[in-house]
Amino acid sequence: MSVYLPIAELAIDLRVLIALGLVVGFLSGMFGIGGGFITTPILIFLGVPPAIAVGTGASQVVASSVSGAIANWQRGNVDLRMGLLLIAGGVIGATTGVAIQRLLKAAGQLDFFIAMSYVILLGTVGGLMLVESVRALRRAPGPMKTTSRRGGQHIWVQRLPLKMRFQTAKLYMSAIPPVIIGAMVGWLTAIMGVGGGFMLVPALIYLLRVPTRVVIGTxxxxxxxxxxxxxxxxxxxxxxxxxxxxxPLMIAGVFGAQYGVRAAQRLKAEQLRALLALLVLLVAIRLAFSLVIVPDELYELDDRP
Structure with a gap:
């Protein structure tokens, strides 16, 4: 049973969309990600114009993140002050990203830019994750190693001006880094249709030293x-x-996420990271392949307004 998509201007089998929503929801629940970086490339593979895939993929990320945000808020895992700074930076980044996307669309380079951005970003992130997870899997079990950095020791980020206190995160640092990080994530959201959590979480943990439980909620x-x-x-x-x-992507994703959470409980953390890294690399390779193969039609007339 096909459904006609008026904005994308093509018909897609509804069963395919439901299956995609279930798979992305399953992966979201399994790996703890929004799923936007998976949804958008697959929609492009199905023939949806990249600009439509980006905008629609972002709307699915909203639906998949609301329940988690509410649950973390109730548990006290959200640092409101830091969250507001991240949102302020994100609004700036998203506004800039949408404007850039409009200019690229007018120049006829939007499709190539989106695909190349995914290849570079997913290839880099997936490669680093795969190397780290393989090392963790091969590491022999033994006593945990301690780092030379002591808790509370200052890092370069904390020497910036405009300091404020973040009660939930238990930090006293500059307000500049959260705004900059939020702007970068907002830009990625607008350009690529992703939530940006796969970059925001490592940045808050390793750059700002925010506790993990607060990072996830915030x-x-x-x-x-x-x-x-x-x-x-x-x-x-x-x-x-x-x-x-x-x-259909949102509705099916809600059900798929429930099974993904159950599946994640049966695997080790290192195994989950390795599987996610392989998934990210496969998407990047598929997109890179689509950039170099000769298309069936060398020219295409886009008469959409």
Whole structure:
């Protein structure tokens, strides 16, 4: 049974969309990710124009992140002050990203830019994750090694001005890094249709030394608002959000996530990271292959408004 997508201007089998939503939801629940970096490339593979895939993929990330953000808020794992700084930076980044996307679309280079961005980002992140997870799997069990850095020891980020106290994260540092990190994530959300959690979480942990439990909650809190703002901009500025495409992905994703959480409990953390790294690399390789093969039609006329 096919459904016609008025914004994407093509018909796709509804069963394929439901299956995609279930798979992405399963992977989201299994790996703790928003799933936008998986949804958007697969939609492109199915023939959805990249701009529509980005806008619609961002709307699915909003739906998949709301429940997690509410649960972490109730558990006290959200640093509101840091979250607001991340959101402020994210709004700036998303606004800039949507404007750049509009310029690239007018120049006819948007499809190539989106695909190349995915190849570079996913290839880099996936490669680093795979190396780290393989080393962890091969490491012989033994006593845990301690690092030379002591808790509370200052790092270069904390020497910046405009310091403020973050009660939940138990940190006293500059407000500049959260805004910059939020802006980068917002830019990625607008350009690539991802929530950015796979970059935001490592940045908060390794750069700002935020406790992991606070990172997860604050990240989801930021992703909900910034991605919703980016989706709104995409819908009103670039007209690239197809609700008929997003609805089955959201609904099926909710059910798939429940099974993904159960599957994750049966695997070790190192195994999960290795599987996620392989998945990321496979998507990057597939996108890279699509950039170098000769298409069936060398020229295509895009008469969409």
């Amino acid at each position: 990240s989801q809190f930021q992703v909900v608002f910034v991605t919703a703002f980016a989706t709104l901009l995409q819908a009103t500025t670039n007209f690239s959000v197809d609700l008929l495409l997003a609805a």
